[in-house]
Amino acid sequence: MMDWTLLLVLVAAVAAGWLLGRQENKRSKDTPLPSLDMLAGGQSDTMQAILDMAQREEAVELQLNLGTFYRRRGELDKAVSIHQSLFARPDLDKDLAGQVQFALASDYLQSGLFDRAERLLLDLLKTHQNMKSKVLDKLVVLYEEEQDWESILSLASEVKNFKNIKSVAYACCELADQSIKKHEWREAQSYIDRALKIDSKCIWALILEAKVHEEQGLPNKMVASLKEALQYDPAQLHVILPNLKETFESRHRPHELEQILEELWIESPMPLSLHSYAEHLAKYESLDEAISQLTYSIAKVPTIEGFRLLLKQLIAKGEPLPLADMQHLKDILDQLGRGEDHYFCKQCGLETDQHHWRCPSCKQWETMVPKLATLNMAPTKPRKTHEF
Numbered sequence: 071m072m073d074w075t076l077l078l079v080l081v082a083a084v085a086a087g088w089l090l091g092r093q094e095n096k097r098s099k100d101t102p103l104p105s106l107d108m109l110a111g112g113q114s115d116t117m118q119a120i121l122d123m124a125q126r127e128e129a130v131e132l133q134l135n136l137g138t139f140y141r142r143r144g145e146l147d148k149a150v151s152i153h154q155s156l157f158a159r160p161d162l163d164k165d166l167a168g169q170v171q172f173a174l175a176s177d178y179l180q181s182g183l184f185d186r187a188e189r190l191l192l193d194l195l196k197t198h199q200n201m202k203s204k205v206l207d208k209l210v211v212l213y214e215e216e217q218d219w220e221s222i223l224s225l226a227s228e229v230k231n232f233k234n235i236k237s238v239a240y241a242c243c244e245l246a247d248q249s250i251k252k253h254e255w256r257e258a259q260s261y262i263d264r265a266l267k268i269d270s271k272c273i274w275a276l277i278l279e280a281k282v283h284e285e286q287g288l289p290n291k292m293v294a295s296l297k298e299a300l301q302y303d304p305a306q307l308h309v310i311l312p313n314l315k316e317t318f319e320s321r322h323r324p325h326e327l328e329q330i331l332e333e334l335w336i337e338s339p340m341p342l343s344l345h346s347y348a349e350h351l352a353k354y355e356s357l358d359e360a361i362s363q364l365t366y367s368i369a370k371v372p373t374i375e376g377f378r379l380l381l382k383q384l385i386a387k388g389e390p391l392p393l394a395d396m397q398h399l400k401d402i403l404d405q406l407g408r409g410e411d412h413y414f415c416k417q418c419g420l421e422t423d424q425h426h427w428r429c430p431s432c433k434q435w436e437t438m439v440p441k442l443a444t445l446n447m448a449p450t451k452p453r454k455t456h457e458f
C-alpha cells in the first residue's frame with residue numbers, strides 16, 4: 071500500500087518547487103509539474119493543496135491537468151468548469167490554447183455534448199496542424215458515438231493520409247448494413263467494395279458481401295466470402311456458421327460443411343469450432359465420435375454450450391452412463407457456476423451478453439469474440455492424422 075502522507079508531501083513539494091521556480095525564473099519552461107498520475111494518487115488533502123496552488127493565475131498547465139484529472143474521474147462538471155475558464159482567457163499562447171480547446175472538447179464529448187465537441191475539434195483541425203492526428207482520432211470517436219457514419223467517410227475523403235482505416239471500413243459496413251436492410255443492393259455493394267478496398271481483411275464487410283451474393287442467388291460466391299472471413303478470424307464463426315449451415319443444408323451438401331468445420335477446428339482448436347464440428351458430426355456422422363471429442367474438450371475448457379451438447383448426445387445414444395462419467399459431468403457443471411456473459415473484448419476484457427462489432431468500452435472495432443472462441447486450450451485429438 072502507498073503511504074498517503076508521504077505522497078501528499080511529495081506532490082506538494084513538486085508543485086511548490088514548480089511555483090517557486092516559476093517565480094524566480096518565469097521563462098523556465100521545463101520545470102516539472104505534478105503529473106496526472108500523481109494527481110490520480112492524491113487524497114482529498116493533497117487535492118486541496120494542489121487546488122490552492124492552481125488558483126494562481128500563472129498555473130495554467132496545472133489547471134489544465136487538474137481539469138483532465140477530474141474528467142478521468144468522471145467529475146465532468148468540474149472538468150468543464152476548469153477548462154471553460156481557461157478557454158476564455160485571451161492571454162494563452164497558441165500551443166497552450168490548443169491544448170485547452172482539445173481538453174474542453176474531450177470534456178464535452180464525454181458529457182454527450184457532441185455538437186459543442188465537434189465545433190471545437192473542427193476548429194482545431196483548421197488552426198492547429200500540429201494536433202491534427204489526435205484531433206482526428208477524437209473526431210472519429212465522436213462520430214462513432216453519434217453513429218454518424220457519413221461524417222467519418224467525408225472526413226476520410228477530405229483529410230490526406232487519414233490513419234483510422236478500420237473506422238472508415240466499419241463506417242462503410244454500417245452503411246452497407248443499412249442499405250441491405252432497405253434492400254438497396256447496389257448501394258450495399260458499393261459500400262462493401264469501399265470497405266474491402268480500405269481493409270481487405272474486414273470481416274464484417276465479407277459477411278455483408280456474402281449476404282448480397284446470397285440475395286443475388288450466387289451460393290458459391292457467398293461461401294467463398296464466408297470462408298475468407300473465417301480464414302482471417304476463426305472466432306467469428308458464431309456469426310458465420312448460421313449462414314453456412316443454411317446454404318449447405320438447403321443444397322443437401324452437409325459433407326462440404328463438415329470439411330470446412332474440421333479444417334477450422336484443426337487450425338483453430340477452440341471450443342467454438344469444436345462444438346460446431348461435434349454437433350455437425352452427431353447430426354450427419356457417428357454419435358460416438360462426437361461424444362468422444364466433446365468429453366475430451368469440455369473437460370479442458372468447460373462451457374455451458376459444450377455441456378448441453380454433450381448431454382444431448384449422451385441422451386441420443388440411449389445408454390445408461392457409467393458412474394465415473396456422471397462424476398465427470400458433475401465436475402464440469404461445478405466449474406460452470408461462474409460468469410454467464412457470452413462475449414468478451416480481446417482488447418480491454420469487457421464482458422457482454424451480446425455481440426458488438428465495436429467494443430462499447432475501449433471503442434475498438436472487431437475485438438469482441440465469444441468466450442467459446444478462446445484459443446488457449448490444448449489441441450484436441452484429431453479424428454484423422456493432420457499436420458499442425
Ligand SMILES: [Zn+2]
Nearest residue numbers: 415418429432
Ligand atoms: Zn474493449
